[in-house]
Every structure is written in structure tokens, then in C-alpha cells.
Amino acid sequence: MTRKNTPEENAAAKIRKRENCRRNSAIYRERHPERVKAYEIKYRAEQPEAMKAKRLAYKTRNPERYKAVVAAWRNANKVRLYAKRMARKLKKRRQILDYLERIQKGRCAICRQKIAGTPHIDHIIPRAMGGSSERSNLQLTCAHCNVSKGAKDPILYAREIGRLI
Numbered sequence: 001m002t003r004k005n006t007p008e009e010n011a012a013a014k015i016r017k018r019e020n021c022r023r024n025s026a027i028y029r030e031r032h033p034e035r036v037k038a039y040e041i042k043y044r045a046e047q048p049e050a051m052k053a054k055r056l057a058y059k060t061r062n063p064e065r066y067k068a069v070v071a072a073w074r075n076a077n078k079v080r081l082y083a084k085r086m087a088r089k090l091k092k093r094r095q096i097l098d099y100l101e102r103i104q105k106g107r108c109a110i111c112r113q114k115i116a117g118t119p120h121i122d123h124i125i126p127r128a129m130g131g132s133s134e135r136s137n138l139q140l141t142c143a144h145c146n147v148s149k150g151a152k153d154p155i156l157y158a159r160e161i162g163r164l165i
């Protein structure tokens, strides 16, 4: 007849098992770093939510270290970040161009002629006068009109070209 394990024996067995598992896992990690790396990359890609939660937990536990890790990563990935920023900027510019071309029907906002060649994105209130780069302050012009308007006050410019009294 087999004797039933005491709760203490069961607990001890559980701990042994866990320790074995940990040891084997460490051995595996040491022997197959490339497999572990591949798994981590796959996990990260497949579990974005879990990764986000992990990051947040780490940030809450170690705010200073988190800041340092982020700064180090940014420093090591400067080129990548720059390329991403530029891509975002270009995409936004393309969207603004498409929108303005549509509502202006391809015509210059100043001389009303069809824009031949590359349209210029003009700041209605010039940036030099504090005009924003939001869509509501932008218009497409032909190169000639854009250069002639320059950074002039839009009202003064309109008078200059006879559009306002």
C-alpha cells in the first residue's frame, strides 16, 4: 500500500519542481540565446497590449530608471526616429495638399489661374506674423504669387494687388 504524502511533503515537492523548472529554463536560455530572442520578438509583436501593460507597470515601479531607459533608447535610435518623424510630416503635407487641391479645384488662391507646376503651400497669415500651420491658415498658390506675397500682411497684400480698397 502506498502512503499518502503529507502536506509538507507536497509543498516541498512543489518547490523542488519549481526550482528544477527555473534551472532548466536558465540552461535553455543560455544554450539558445537566438531562440529566446526570436521568441521575445514574436511575443512583442503578437501581444502589444501585454507589452504596454508591462511597460506601464515598470514605469510606475521605477520612474527614474524608466526615464533613463527611454532616453538611452532614443539616443541609440536617433536615425530611425528622425525617419519616422519625417514620414509623418510628409504624410500630413500630402493630406493638406490633397485637401486644398480639391477645395480650390487646382487654382491659385490669389490669381485664380490653374496652377501649373508644383503648387506652393502659402500661410494666409504669414508665420512671421504668428500665423499657424493648421489647415485653416493654408492655401495653395502658384509659385509666382507665393513669392510676390512673401511674408506680407494678407490685407495689405490684397490692397497692393487691387483686391481690397
Ligand SMILES: [Zn+2]
Pocket: 108, 109, 110, 111, 112, 113, 141, 142, 143, 144, 145, 146
Ligand atoms: Zn497665382
